[in-house]
Amino acid sequence: MPPESARDQPASQTLSRGIRVLEVLAEATGPLSIDEVSARLGVHRSVAYRLVRTLEDHALVVRDAGGRLALGARLAALASRVSADLQAEALPELTAVANELGMTCFLAVHDRDECVTLASVEPRHAVASVAQRPGARHAVTVGAPGKAILAQLAPGEWPPGASDALRAQVRTAGERGYATSADEVIPTVQAVAVPLALRGRPAAAIAVVHVASPDDPEPIARRLERCAAAIRSALDG
Numbered sequence: 001m002p003p004e005s006a007r008d009q010p011a012s013q014t015l016s017r018g019i020r021v022l023e024v025l026a027e028a029t030g031p032l033s034i035d036e037v038s039a040r041l042g043v044h045r046s047v048a049y050r051l052v053r054t055l056e057d058h059a060l061v062v063r064d065a066g067g068r069l070a071l072g073a074r075l076a077a078l079a080s081r082v083s084a085d086l087q088a089e090a091l092p093e094l095t096a097v098a099n100e101l102g103m104t105c106f107l108a109v110h111d112r113d114e115c116v117t118l119a120s121v122e123p124r125h126a127v128a129s130v131a132q133r134p135g136a137r138h139a140v141t142v143g144a145p146g147k148a149i150l151a152q153l154a155p156g157e158w159p160p161g162a163s164d165a166l167r168a169q170v171r172t173a174g175e176r177g178y179a180t181s182a183d184e185v186i187p188t189v190q191a192v193a194v195p196l197a198l199r200g201r202p203a204a205a206i207a208v209v210h211v212a213s214p215d216d217p218e219p220i221a222r223r224l225e226r227c228a229a230a231i232r233s234a235l236d237g
């Protein structure tokens with residue numbers, strides 16, 4: 001058996017670094033220079049350059065007129081095939097909720113210790129709405145969708161170190177059927193989420209986000225439950 005340090009290394013360091021380039025570009029608020037990518041990866045500029053060139057060859061990374069780097073459109077095509085059936089069934093339901101409530105509605109899924117937005121729809125005629133980009137991720141221990149996901153997991157599946165306060169919030173969410181949050185992921189933003197349990201799939205949640213207001217979460221949650229039931233029925237038969 002190889003020593004512990006060898007087993008801890010990724011199977012392919014080059015592949016791991018290439019994926020990290022994509023993650024760095026996804027997390028950035030705008031295009032990055034090769035030096036910025038190099039610094040964020042903690043590798044020499046020549047290493048970052050070779051990684052970027054390979055990703056460019058596959059149209060996963062593109063350069064703007066100034067030579068700065070951004071994610072390529074090819075990634076959108078790949079992302080559209082992630083749980084394609086779930087996205088196809090969810091989008092019409094998310095659209096209906098978003099336009100009815102005037103709030104951004106999205107589908108989030110559990111991914112290790114994170115909550116990841118798989119699909120999102122902004123309301124058509126709202127004066128202002130909160131953007132929730134597909135691919136956005138945050139710790140599953142914060143935010144309404146994270147709590148709705150944790151409510152579906154056994155305690156042993158939770159990330160370590162969950163606080164007593166979080167456990168109490170998740171217990172309450174499980175009892176009433178929905179979770180809420182305010183100022184946890186995005187300042188001044190509230191969220192309401194309901195669990196979406198699908199056979200043979202990771203725990204998920206349907207949620208809306210909106211600017212802080214005195215809205216009663218109960219009717220919002222009931223509408224989200226109908227949305228979740230429609231998606232579940234379409235997929236589970």
